[in-house]
Amino acid sequence: MGFLDIDNTTKSYGAVEVLHKVDISVQEGEFLVLVGPSGCGKSTLLNMIAGLEEITSGEIRIKDNVMNGVHPSKRNIAMVFQSYALYPNMTVGQNITFGLEMHGTPKPERDKAMKDVAQLLQIEPLLDRKPGALSGGQRQRVAMGRALVRNPDVFLFDEPLSNLDAKLRVDMRTEIKKLHQKLGTTIVYVTHDQIEAMTLSTRIAVMNGGYVQQLGTPQEIYDTPANIFVATFMGSPAMNVVPAKVALENGRPVAQVSLFDGSTVALPFSQNNMSDWAGKDILLGIRPETITDEDAADRKSSNIAHMTNRIVVTEPAGSDTFVTMTLGGKDVIARMRSDADVHPGADFMFAVNMEKAVAFDPKTENRIAP
Amino acid sequence: MALSTNADFKTRLQSWLPKLVLSPSLALVLVFVYGFILFSVYLSFTDSRLLPSFGWVGWENYSKLWRLSHWEISLKNMGVFAALYIGICTMLGLGLAIFLDQKIRGEGMIRTIYLYPMALSFIVTGTAWKWFLDPGIGLENVIQSWGWTSFEFDWIKNRDYAIYTVVLAAVWQTSGFVMAMFLAGLRGIDNEILKAAQMDGASNWNLYRRIIIPQLRPAFLSAFVILSHLAIKTFDLVIALTGGGPGRATELPATFMYSYTFSRNQMGIGAASATIMLMTIAAIMIPYLYAELREKK
Amino acid sequence: MSIATQDTAIRTGRVMRTLIYLVLLLFVLFYMLPLYVMVVNSVKPLEEITGGGMMNLPQVFTLEPWAKAWSSAQIGVEPTGLSPYFWNSIKMVVPAVAISTVLGALNGYVLTKWRFKYDTIVFGLILFACFIPFQIVLIPMAKMLGLMGLAGTTWGLVLVHVVYGVGFTTLYFRNYYAVFPTELIRAAQIDGAGFFQIFWRILLPSSGPIAVVSIIWQFTNIWNDFLFGASFAGADSQPMTVALNNLVQASHGVKEYNVHFAGAILAALPTLLVYIVAGRYFVRGLMAGSVKG
Structure with a gap:
């Protein structure tokens, strides 16, 4: 039993099931991120935890109390919305204490709670202003203050950073992480931004099409994605997925991949169980940062393969240079150091860290190795 | 929010409150609009005269109605009135809106003047135009007193022309409102499209004809729907301006219904004419509302 | 727009x-x-x-x-002038505008923020009521007012105007509230505010512009109404428009055109005043509803 249990929960609108048997158990103090493209059901799931949407079947429990049919205000949860949802006609202070007022907390207590939260978030000078007079970042803080002041069991965040500009988003991300570390609260956080998911979470649920595709720590999700969807959704640039054929060379399984000129290169697998797939087609997943030049290859890796391929495009991005090539008939991106000596049209010898490579079944698109 | 059985009482009450709050309005509308419509339609199939009566006569009222020259005149008048009223209001409204959209100095003032007739009662409008158009004291008399003694303008007293005075007063009252609708439509058009068209070398004339006016389709549609339903409902204006006369020259279905029901004690026929009016408006409004409400979903 | x-x-x-x-x-x-x-x-x-x-x-x-x-002008049979009818109109317009606006606000709130199955159909039913030719309801309405004991009274007219005005007020508030962020309602729900608290504390303070629209619209329509006044008013509840028409159409004696014009201005004055003072808020409020809140 966890602190927050989502137990076989489904959601249907009429005959259409939009959320299929979701099963997640969140421990106290955990930071769970629900991530996925729009329409994947992550916000629906969050709203169901909040009590803003009805649960079609299954159960949601907080601290072992069944929440089905319990009014949102009685679940001891707090929510931070994408638009911040600050009441435009109230001051910041009134916004923060509105919930306490509705729950009948006496005024002196409300004021004290407001002061504590304002101090924590450094918004004391703003307390008498109306939301309309605040910047995006300030509104974001107030919205968090309104959630914090309730001292809830679970915090729910619905894409809270997506309305901020890029720089502020990074700052607020750090802020949220700090806050979580300091207060040790339980958080469920919805985002479509995979970087937010990776940086903030203790665990991630990757969702698509109403299914939880994979539930795990950021490292698990990144290194061993359950399927092609997770592999390509998490990470930027996305993981390269190229068609390959498994063969045995000297008894060792290799992936045969075609190069730009149609010739074939053999990339040896680190996993011996790939021998079972000999003679069959697979999809090979290679993260861009595992394709480098020889010098930048991971020294700890026991399995660096080499291939010479033609460079199509180079994109210097300051810290890195991204190189596009054709592999297995697809555009494949390699992430090189910024000083790598690469030129469009030139042939270049790449080092591929096959220890990190992932293989997928082309039919089910599920991971078969490692 | 429908809730499962373990919801507490307060939560369940909260979930019923919205429907509870809506129900008085819905009940009023169901009884006073739809109930009444059914009642009136039913009356149109009965032998009601001074008072409602429930002797079923089938389609008799309708066949009587269509044989009445009074009704025929009302319909003919309605045809002339509606066509001119809708046509002139739309053209005038569009023209004025386009002119007013040329960065005109004092636009706010002009707009206010064009729009104020909308705030007046048709009875006031009718009274003002009635005496202004009256040959005895109004325009004709004034021009004659200015020296043009052979000047004649007696449309309001002339059986062949009286209906046009109704059109004039009605256009005066509503064209400013139509202008505002088109102006809002014009202001809603993306300026970048216009700039692009100018780069393509379109003249102002072509700009309006090919780019702008086609984009005003929603405004045309709204104007048509609003004007046509106003036209069918026109009643007060005729009462105040001409009283339906001279003779029956400006009788419209709305005045026909009123006089047959309340003065001539032919309630069955009156109800039949009201039913026909309703059907006409419904034929215009229901598809329009259906499309509007579906879009918004 | x-x-x-x-x-x-x-x-x-x-x-x-x-x-x-x-x-x-x-x-x-x-x-x-x-x-x-x-x-x-x-x-x-x-x-x-x-x-x-x-x-x-x-x-x-x-x-x-x-x-x-x-x-002192002769209206019907009494030489009372238009003043009593002016007050009749005021007594009818104020409650009718207030009630229809409040109902419209609540309906708009429910129809946008507490949506339920078939809510659009319910709205369509309410809305269509504004567009019917009122001739279709005259006969049963007269009978109903008689049954309710409201025939010929100001309150009877108030009821009539509320019924046939609530469609417009609902339309205005619904369009306005439709663009009011639903997240605010959800936040208030989580904060523990109930149905009426949300309406009173969150929505109403932001409803000024559309309330102005609704009030102006209803005031103008009801003040200017003639058909219902002529059909249902009693001798001591006739509104201004009906009295003005009686004054102008009187067939006896000399036609006092100057008095007719003065009377017409008197009948037009309240709505004109509202238009001049608040017309700009009317346009602004209407636009606020159609663009965004």
């Missing part, structure tokens, strides 16, 4: 511009003409009008027609 001035990409030549100003001015005269006729003729003696001077400014200025129209 926005009616505010903006830079237009269209440029016009000087001749064209002069022409445009001329046309616009011509129509300014056209729209002002009846008002001018009413005003100047309401302050001159009757002989000046009948003598062919309708378009002239008064040679002898007099407020006599106004006084007569207000307090």
